[in-house]
Amino acid sequence: MSDHHHDHDHHCESTGNGETYSRRLFMQQGMAFLSMATTVPMFMQQSAKGIMLPVGSLVTSQAGIPEDRVLVVIQLAGGNDGLNTIVPFESDAYFSSRPQIAIGKPGSTRQAGGAALELPNQESFGLHPNLTGLRELIDRGHASIIQGVGYPNPNRSHFTSTDIWHTGKTSAQGYGWLGRYFDNTCAGAPSHNQKGSIAIGNKAPLALYGKTQKAVNFETEELFKWAGTNASNALEDSYDEINRAESLDGVEKDSQLDFLVRTALDAQVSSDRIRAAVSKRPLVSYPNSKLAQQLQLIASMVRADLPTRVYYASLGGFDTHANQIGSHANLMRQLGDSLLAFQNDLAKQGNTGKVTTMVFSEFGRRVAQNGSSGTDHGTAAPMFVIGEHVSPGLIGEHPSLKKLDQGDLMFSTDFREVYTSVLSDWMGADAKDILGKSYRNADIFKKSLNT
Amino acid sequence: MKTPLDQLKPNEFDEQKAKHLLLRSGFGGTDRQIKAITNLGLEGAVDYIIDYDKLTDKEPIRGDEFDPDIMRPATRSERQSMRQARQSGDETLLEELRQERQRRQRADRKQIEEMERWWFKRIVETPKPFQEKMTLFWHGHFATGYRAIENSYHMFLQNNMFREHALGNFKEDLVRGIIHDPAMIKYLNNDQNRKSSPNENLARELMELFTLGEGEGYTEDDIKEGARALTGYNIEDDEFAFRANLHDTGTKTIFGRRGTYDGDDFVDLIFTRKPVSTYVIEKLYRFFVNDLPHGPTKSSKAFVNQLGNLFKRRDWELKPIMRALFMSEHFYAPENMNSIIKSPLQLIVQAVRTLNTPNRSKIIQTLVVASDLMGQRLFAPPSVKGWDSGRSWINTSTMFARQNTILYLLTGLRPDGYGWEADQSPFNAMSLVEDPEGEPRDIAKQLMSSVLAVDQPNKDRLSSLTDFLTTQNNQINNQTITGVLTLITAMPEYQLC
Incomplete structure (x- = not known):
C-alpha cells in the first residue's frame, strides 16, 4: 500500500525566518503589515524583507491567476447515498431496488422518501427534497453537480477509501493532495502558520498533510489558544512575555529553539487574528447545525482576509446502514441550507468570486437497499462544486442503473479529473505534478474564469 | 588521537549528563532517580539502562491480553454456507453475514483502541523505559498502520516482536522477523505477491525504508x-506461512549475483551491501542523539560512520551499538543536549513520569487522545515511512495542543471544547520545590533547571516567572508553584529534550 515514492520534493522555505511575524515588526507595521500580507504574493514579501531564497526554491503559481483564491473542501463522512441525492426518477431499476427508501419524481406522493425537487432542464433527475438550498444555488448558476464520481477498483472500507480520496492515489498512501499542492507551489508557505490551510476539526485531515505543509486545525477558536488563563488571569502577562518574545538571548538563528520561539509567536499572532475574525457577527444568519457552524467560522476568516488558501470542513453521519430515510433527510437539509447560508454570507461580504467550495464523500452506496431499510457501502456518487465561476448544472454522466458491477454503480468521472480542474483552473497549479499523473480535466469551471 | 566514539571520561558524568541519559534512553527521571543514576557512574548507569532484562517487569506480557480471534479467517463451513447463500440468492442470510462481518470489524476497532491504551499505559508505567522506547523506535522504523490491515491482533503480535527483540540482532531478529511478520506482510501486500503476479511493495520498502535507504x-x-524472492511469504491466520505453490523457484539476479533465492536469502544479500551498516544507525542517531534539522553534520557523519563500522563488526547486534552510543563523549556534547524536539509521546510521558502529576480520571484515554491531537497515534503511523518527527511535530495548532495538555496534567482544567473530564485531584507542586523557604527567585x-534540563536558566524567562510570583505577593504555596509550572511548561524550550 505504500506509494510515497513519487511525491515531488520541492524545497520551499517552509520555516524560513522571513515568514515570522516578529513582534517588533508586528507592532511597528501593525495592521498595515497584516493587510499587505493578504494581497502581496509571498515571494514579494520575502524579498521586501530582504530574505534571499535559494535559487529555484520557489515555484511560482501560474501567471494571471490571482493569489487570493480560496478553496473550501467539505467532506461528507461515512459515504453519502448518491442515488438519493441526485434521484434518477425515470429509472425502474431505481424503484425496484429501493422499495422502502426511494424518492419519487417531482410531485409524486407514492414514495416513502418523498418527491424529488426538479432540476432545471432535466427530465430524468431530481434533487433530494431537502436540498432546497442547493436548488437555489443551482438557480443562481452557482452550483455544479458532477455525476458518478469514483475511481477504478473501488475500495469499500471507510478508512481506505477516505485515504484514497485524500491522497489522490488508489494506493491510499503518501501525503495528501492539497498538502502536496502547498509543497509544490510554496503558495502556502510557511508550513506552520495559518497561511496554508485551516481545517475545522480536532485533527487536520490527511488531504492537507504535506511534506513541509502541515495544516492548522481547531475545532473551535477557543481551542486555538492557551487555556491557562482559565486557571488564573494573573498568568496572562507572563505567558505573553514567554510566548510573544521574538527571540531569546543567546539563541542561534534557526536553531531548534529559535524555530520553537518563532512558532510560538506565530501561534499567538494567528490565534489573535483568527479569534478576532470569528468574533464578528456574521452578515447573515446561519442555521443551527454543525456544518453551518464550521462554514460560519470559515466565512468569518475569509471576510477578515486571512491569507489562508484552503479551508476544510466535514459533516459526519452518512453511513446510513439502517432506516435511512429520516437520517439522510436531516443531513441533506443540513447540507443544502448550510451551503446556501455560506454563499449568502460570502455574497454580502463581496467575496463570492473569491471562494469555490467542493463537496465530496468517500463513496456512494449500493444501488439496492439492504434488509434494514438502509444502504451498504457502494461506489460512485455525485460531487458538488459551488461558486460564482462554476459551470452550472449537471456535469458528466449519471451512472447506469442497469449496467452494474456486482450491484454497484460504475463511475463515469474519476475524482482526480475533478481535482485536476480545481488545481489547474482554480488554484493555478500544475495538476500533473501534484497528482503524479495526467488526468482529463473535468471542466467544472466556466471558460471565462482565467481569461 | 581522538575518535568519534571516544568515551566520556567517567569523572565527567554528572547529574546534568545523567539527566540527559535518562531523557534520551527513556522518558526522563525524577530528581531522586537522577541522583541514583549519577551515583552508579557512567558505566553502571548505562548498564542499568541497557541490561533491562535483569529488572523485573511490572506486568510481563502473557500473550492472552487480547482476543486473537476477532478477525480470524472464515472456517471451511462458514465459507461454504456463504457460497451457498450467494448461489441461491438467500438475501436474508447474506444480510446476516454482512452484519456479522460489520460486528467483527467494530469489535476489532474497539480492540485496537484498547491496545493503544494498553501500550500507552505500559510506556508510562514501565520500569524498563529503554525497552519501550526502542519498541517505539522500531514501530516507527518498520511502520505498520492498523487502518490498512484491520487486524488488531496482528498489530499486537508485531508489537511484541519489536519489544522482545528491541535490543536484539537487527538482521536476524528484526529484518528477518519483519518479512515473516503477519501485520507487515498484509500491510505491504506480500500476501498478494505470487509467482504469477509479483507485488513489489515489500521488496521495495525492505531496501528503501528498512535497511539501505532510498536509492x-x-x-x-x-x-x-x-x-520474486519474496513470493509465497504469506500468512495463515495469525502465523507466517510459506506457500510453496506461490513461490517463484526460478533463478534471480540480485545485486549482480545469481541464485534460486528466497526471501531469507534476499535478506542475507541485503546485508552484504555497504549502506546497510549506516542507514539504521543514522535513524537511531536522529532518534537518540540529535534530530538534525539541517541534515547531517560533519560530526554526526563521523559518528554514524564509526558506529556503523562497529555495527558490522558485531554482526548487527544492537546492544553494543547502543552501549557505545550512550557511553560516548559525543552523545553528551553540548550541541546534542536539548537538541531534539520531543515527540508527542515523549512530551506526555516525560511530564507524567517526572512532574508527578496526579492520576486523573480516565487519564490514559485522555493522553491517547492528546497524543493523537499532536500528531502521534500508536498503531497508526501516517505511512510506511513512520512519523516524520523533528520540526514536523510542531505547528501553531500542535503548539497549543502541547501546552494545553500539560496544563491539563498539572491543573485538571479541561481546555474548552476537548471532551476530557475536568478533574480535581490535587497536584502536589510543592514536591518539586527543593527549598520551600528559599527566595522566590531561587x-x-x-x-526551571529541574523541569527544562538546563544549567543556567535564561534571565528573561526567569523574570517572567518572578513577575508572576510578585502578582501573588511572593507567596510560595501549591497554587502559586502550580502556576509557575504551567508557565515553564508553556515555554517554547519545554518542547526540547
Missing part, C-alpha cells in the same frame, strides 16, 4: 528480483 545500493531491477530558578 542506496540497489536498482529497480533488484526490487523486481527481490520481489525557587523559580531551581524549578
Whole structure:
C-alpha cells in the first residue's frame, strides 16, 4: 500500500525566518503589515524583507491567476447515498431496488422518501427534497453537480477509501493532495502558520498533510489558544512575555529553539487574528447545525482576509446502514441550507468570486437497499462544486442503473479529473505534478474564469 | 588521537549528563532517580539502562491480553454456507453475514483502541523505559498502520516482536522477523505477491525504508528480483506461512549475483551491501542523539560512520551499538543536549513520569487522545515511512495542543471544547520545590533547571516567572508553584529534550 515514492520534493522555505511575524515588526507595521500580507504574493514579501531564497526554491503559481483564491473542501463522512441525492426518477431499476427508501419524481406522493425537487432542464433527475438550498444555488448558476464520481477498483472500507480520496492515489498512501499542492507551489508557505490551510476539526485531515505543509486545525477558536488563563488571569502577562518574545538571548538563528520561539509567536499572532475574525457577527444568519457552524467560522476568516488558501470542513453521519430515510433527510437539509447560508454570507461580504467550495464523500452506496431499510457501502456518487465561476448544472454522466458491477454503480468521472480542474483552473497549479499523473480535466469551471 | 566514539571520561558524568541519559534512553527521571543514576557512574548507569532484562517487569506480557480471534479467517463451513447463500440468492442470510462481518470489524476497532491504551499505559508505567522506547523506535522504523490491515491482533503480535527483540540482532531478529511478520506482510501486500503476479511493495520498502535507504545500493531491477524472492511469504491466520505453490523457484539476479533465492536469502544479500551498516544507525542517531534539522553534520557523519563500522563488526547486534552510543563523549556534547524536539509521546510521558502529576480520571484515554491531537497515534503511523518527527511535530495548532495538555496534567482544567473530564485531584507542586523557604527567585530558578534540563536558566524567562510570583505577593504555596509550572511548561524550550 505504500506509494510515497513519487511525491515531488520541492524545497520551499517552509520555516524560513522571513515568514515570522516578529513582534517588533508586528507592532511597528501593525495592521498595515497584516493587510499587505493578504494581497502581496509571498515571494514579494520575502524579498521586501530582504530574505534571499535559494535559487529555484520557489515555484511560482501560474501567471494571471490571482493569489487570493480560496478553496473550501467539505467532506461528507461515512459515504453519502448518491442515488438519493441526485434521484434518477425515470429509472425502474431505481424503484425496484429501493422499495422502502426511494424518492419519487417531482410531485409524486407514492414514495416513502418523498418527491424529488426538479432540476432545471432535466427530465430524468431530481434533487433530494431537502436540498432546497442547493436548488437555489443551482438557480443562481452557482452550483455544479458532477455525476458518478469514483475511481477504478473501488475500495469499500471507510478508512481506505477516505485515504484514497485524500491522497489522490488508489494506493491510499503518501501525503495528501492539497498538502502536496502547498509543497509544490510554496503558495502556502510557511508550513506552520495559518497561511496554508485551516481545517475545522480536532485533527487536520490527511488531504492537507504535506511534506513541509502541515495544516492548522481547531475545532473551535477557543481551542486555538492557551487555556491557562482559565486557571488564573494573573498568568496572562507572563505567558505573553514567554510566548510573544521574538527571540531569546543567546539563541542561534534557526536553531531548534529559535524555530520553537518563532512558532510560538506565530501561534499567538494567528490565534489573535483568527479569534478576532470569528468574533464578528456574521452578515447573515446561519442555521443551527454543525456544518453551518464550521462554514460560519470559515466565512468569518475569509471576510477578515486571512491569507489562508484552503479551508476544510466535514459533516459526519452518512453511513446510513439502517432506516435511512429520516437520517439522510436531516443531513441533506443540513447540507443544502448550510451551503446556501455560506454563499449568502460570502455574497454580502463581496467575496463570492473569491471562494469555490467542493463537496465530496468517500463513496456512494449500493444501488439496492439492504434488509434494514438502509444502504451498504457502494461506489460512485455525485460531487458538488459551488461558486460564482462554476459551470452550472449537471456535469458528466449519471451512472447506469442497469449496467452494474456486482450491484454497484460504475463511475463515469474519476475524482482526480475533478481535482485536476480545481488545481489547474482554480488554484493555478500544475495538476500533473501534484497528482503524479495526467488526468482529463473535468471542466467544472466556466471558460471565462482565467481569461 | 581522538575518535568519534571516544568515551566520556567517567569523572565527567554528572547529574546534568545523567539527566540527559535518562531523557534520551527513556522518558526522563525524577530528581531522586537522577541522583541514583549519577551515583552508579557512567558505566553502571548505562548498564542499568541497557541490561533491562535483569529488572523485573511490572506486568510481563502473557500473550492472552487480547482476543486473537476477532478477525480470524472464515472456517471451511462458514465459507461454504456463504457460497451457498450467494448461489441461491438467500438475501436474508447474506444480510446476516454482512452484519456479522460489520460486528467483527467494530469489535476489532474497539480492540485496537484498547491496545493503544494498553501500550500507552505500559510506556508510562514501565520500569524498563529503554525497552519501550526502542519498541517505539522500531514501530516507527518498520511502520505498520492498523487502518490498512484491520487486524488488531496482528498489530499486537508485531508489537511484541519489536519489544522482545528491541535490543536484539537487527538482521536476524528484526529484518528477518519483519518479512515473516503477519501485520507487515498484509500491510505491504506480500500476501498478494505470487509467482504469477509479483507485488513489489515489500521488496521495495525492505531496501528503501528498512535497511539501505532510498536509492542506496540497489536498482529497480533488484526490487523486481527481490520481489520474486519474496513470493509465497504469506500468512495463515495469525502465523507466517510459506506457500510453496506461490513461490517463484526460478533463478534471480540480485545485486549482480545469481541464485534460486528466497526471501531469507534476499535478506542475507541485503546485508552484504555497504549502506546497510549506516542507514539504521543514522535513524537511531536522529532518534537518540540529535534530530538534525539541517541534515547531517560533519560530526554526526563521523559518528554514524564509526558506529556503523562497529555495527558490522558485531554482526548487527544492537546492544553494543547502543552501549557505545550512550557511553560516548559525543552523545553528551553540548550541541546534542536539548537538541531534539520531543515527540508527542515523549512530551506526555516525560511530564507524567517526572512532574508527578496526579492520576486523573480516565487519564490514559485522555493522553491517547492528546497524543493523537499532536500528531502521534500508536498503531497508526501516517505511512510506511513512520512519523516524520523533528520540526514536523510542531505547528501553531500542535503548539497549543502541547501546552494545553500539560496544563491539563498539572491543573485538571479541561481546555474548552476537548471532551476530557475536568478533574480535581490535587497536584502536589510543592514536591518539586527543593527549598520551600528559599527566595522566590531561587525557587523559580531551581524549578526551571529541574523541569527544562538546563544549567543556567535564561534571565528573561526567569523574570517572567518572578513577575508572576510578585502578582501573588511572593507567596510560595501549591497554587502559586502550580502556576509557575504551567508557565515553564508553556515555554517554547519545554518542547526540547
